[in-house]
Amino acid sequence: MGIVFMVLYFFIVAFVIEISVILFNLTGLEEEVSRYQVVSMLTNTGFTTDEAQLIIDHPVRRRLSMFLILFGAFSLAVIISSITNILSSDLRLKELMIINLVLLVLLMTGKTPIIRKKLKTKLNSEMEKKLEISELPIKDALYLEEDDLVTDIVIEEDSPFIDAKAKDIIGKEEDISILFIKRGKVSIRHKLYDETLHEGDQLFIYGNKQAIEKKFS
Template sequence: MLLFLLIYSVIVWAVIEIFVILFRLTGLKVEVSRFQVISMMTGTGFTTEESELILGHPVRRKLGSFLILFGAFSLAVIISSISQFLSNGLRTKEILLAAAAVIVVFAVLKLDVVQRFLARTFNRKMKQQIELADMPIRDVFLKNKDDTLINLHIYQDSELVNRTLNEAAADHDELELVALLIIRGKVRIVKHIYDTPIQEGDQILLFGMKKVISKTFAHDLQLMEENHKKLQPA
């Protein structure tokens, strides 16, 4: 029984590492990949915000589906194997072959040439089959570490009230600053954004470099942070 548990633990470990590699090849960080892989296999902890990185990516969703099924299957195998061991004895040979096969797959995936091939395959599949709307915001906008996407809330004391974005950031083109839309109640303003007078209660979706947005809208970002702190429970 101890031998079986040891061998099966090796199989589970190898499967985890295989899928960590696969998720990393889709652009996910290693530490995030490992936590989400373990979460999906065990059915616990997969309700974190980071799970959106899996759900919003079609290739990762397919990998995740296999992991969830593998986790459920593993539990059934362990239970049935314990039952078989108690009744007829354990077939160690088959378990060893399964462990060897999984370890071979893991070793192959560790090869740089295989990882480069899979990375190209995943990227090509994304380009050919995936609509832009299906991709996570992070994969679409935040390609560089200096980029940011901010939903700027406008309050009564804002310096932007009754002003336009052209007035607030006249050189926005040179600053690599883009206003994507203005949300005003249930209305979404996408036309003439830079010439639309801003009102209290508006939300402006901004994209650009962190330091540029932080400098251009420093007062409003500070107001937003202060108001968020007031809403937090003491």
């Protein structure tokens, strides 16, 4: 009976992982990244700095991560306790089976396109209600269209843009905007398009991905 209890509880953990992956994915996080982060939070093993920022900067993901960290700590206590009571008859297998069935239904429901669409709309609206645009992650604030891109371009020593003004590089009709120019430790924002570019300058730009790739290929 003890082995059955352990198996049922591990099924609960697996269902929680998959449901959490779906929820993270609906907030815009890639599925593989979502799964890695969920497992990391459940096991309290930590996660990489760059990807951690994707969680911390997003209000919905942040709440999900708090639940997963607490659930992971609780699960560890349950597993240790179940091993201690492996010979006990009071393992509540019926309750565990019911929990598994409920989580399975939630998981299958979360995979249906209609529910995913509704959940995605709900999660996005929750984020928009709670945050000013200045608090949103760059992707959520600026990636308004599927082909939008924020990136940086470094002016190399053989670049044709050296000694050219920013306004001569990017025409008014092009779907590209310069956010700022980083020169060493200085960030240039004032009269940006009148600035003459030098070797080593770093241009932070925003616009259509295809237009950016064509211009700076």
